[in-house]
Amino acid sequence: MNNQPKIIVLDDDPTGSQTVHSCLLLMQWDVDTLRLGLRDNSPIFFVLTNTRALPPESATSVTRKVCQNLKLALAAENISDFLVVSRSDSTLRGHYPIETDAIAQELGPFNAHFLVPAFFEGGRITRDSIHYLMVDGVPTPVHETEFARDSVFGYHHSYLPQYVEEKTQGRISAESVTRFLLDDIRKGSLQRLLQLRDNQCAVVDGENQADLNTFAMDVLTTASQGKRFLFRSAASILTALAALPPQPIPxxxxxxxxxxxxxxxxxxxxxxxxxxxxxxxxxxxxxxxxxxxxxxxxxxxxxxxxxxxxxxxxxxxxxxxxxxxxxxxxxxxxxxxxxxxxxxxxxxxxxxxxxxxxxxxxxxxxxxxxxxxxxxxxxxxxxxxxxxxxxxxxxxxxxxxxxxxxxxxxxxxxxxxxxxxxxxxxxxxxxxxxxxxxxxx
The missing domain is CATH 3.40.980.20 (Four-carbon acid sugar kinase, nucleotide binding domain)
Known part of the structure; x- marks a missing residue:
């Protein structure tokens, strides 16, 4: 797909590139460094913001600064076709919705923002909108694991619409969240994606890489028709969006x-x-x-x-x-x-x-x-x-x-x-x- 949009990943710690290869990781976000990423041959690049280590106010200001410079870099490189991913933890720890709010304010409007926390290499899957961590081969709802008790980013729900309601303090109600279930994804989501508007919050299932590959193809098709999407995700959707061949040295x-x-x-x-x-x-x-x-x-x-x-x-x-x-x-x-x-x-x-x-x-x-x-x-x-x-x-x-x-x-x-x-x-x-x-x- 030659008209593939550039995939720009703001990574809140430097491990989100854990399923891709041959692309650039940027440790700084001045306009010239961002232009390096935009010009690079790879369809994807990462900006390592390290915001998971920062308090909320600093996470917001770093995210805003990256986006403001990105706007200038995109204009300088004459790029209008891009997807933005706020890459975070596959066990739901991180500054949500602080980061996606800041990105939407600076680079929006977006038609939707998707929560896609599945990370198959790490044994994290999402089924019926419930996020699981495989513990000794048993799918365990993530709110029952040590990660949910994190002293900075704790939470009480594995059912993603409720997680969204909890984290947004009710601003986005669980009922208003759109759910892309395994059956929907496997049948194809084009029509539903085309109908999303006003930065609609959507949560996405995934049990294996093929699920997200199917979903990503529909997203890219919809994006090529002018829809603008923002992701809050773990790493596996990035593999699907970038669609890279095997890495050079195994x-x-x-x-x-x-x-x-x-x-x-x-x-x-x-x-x-x-x-x-x-x-x-x-x-x-x-x-x-x-x-x-x-x-x-x-x-x-x-x-x-x-x-x-x-x-x-x-x-x-x-x-x-x-x-x-x-x-x-x-x-x-x-x-x-x-x-x-x-x-x-x-x-x-x-x-x-x-x-x-x-x-x-x-x-x-x-x-x-x-x-x-x-x-x-x-x-x-x-x-x-x-x-x-x-x-x-x-x-x-x-x-x-x-x-x-x-x-x-x-x-x-x-x-x-x-x-x-x-x-x-x-x-x-x-x-x-x-x-x-x-x-x-």
Missing amino acids: AENMAEYVRGGKPGAIIVGSHVEKTTQQLESLLQVEGTVGIEVDVARLLNDGVDESTQLLKEILLQVQTVHDSGKTPVVYTSRQELTFKDVNTRLDFGVKVSALLMDIVQGLPADIGFLISKGGITSNDVLSTGLALNSARLLGQILAGCSMVMTTSEHPQFPNLPVVLFPGNVGDADALGTVYQRLTTNV
């Missing part, structure tokens, strides 16, 4: 990208239970050495404490690297408690700043870098490696993207970097990725 051969067959480095920030299991399993794998960052030391306000901690860790990292092994730098696992959400977010910023100082102090000749956790991965790209864009190579494991730094990077040219979300993969997944990068090298 997942199991991605060790080909490793620089000089050298050992790498692994940074683990995410705190979800799954990450902790994966970390324990990884540290059993031959060739890895764990280095714990005792983040409680950062509660002492002194600058000296964090400088001292940084010095100690970098010394350990260099020693492990010199012995031909891969250092696994991970934050201490005990959950600290804080008096309120903002204090917690502020402490998170402090921990992240320390982790990014560690990234910047890594040995210059590491062969690869694995970043575990969505917010950690965003910070690694934008702060640790100070990139304004990176090329996505594809997935090294379902749901785990690999990008490469540019050949001009002053410290780590052509470095393959794995972006590993907190809540993806089985207990051995982190170990699997490490082994894929260190075999046949």
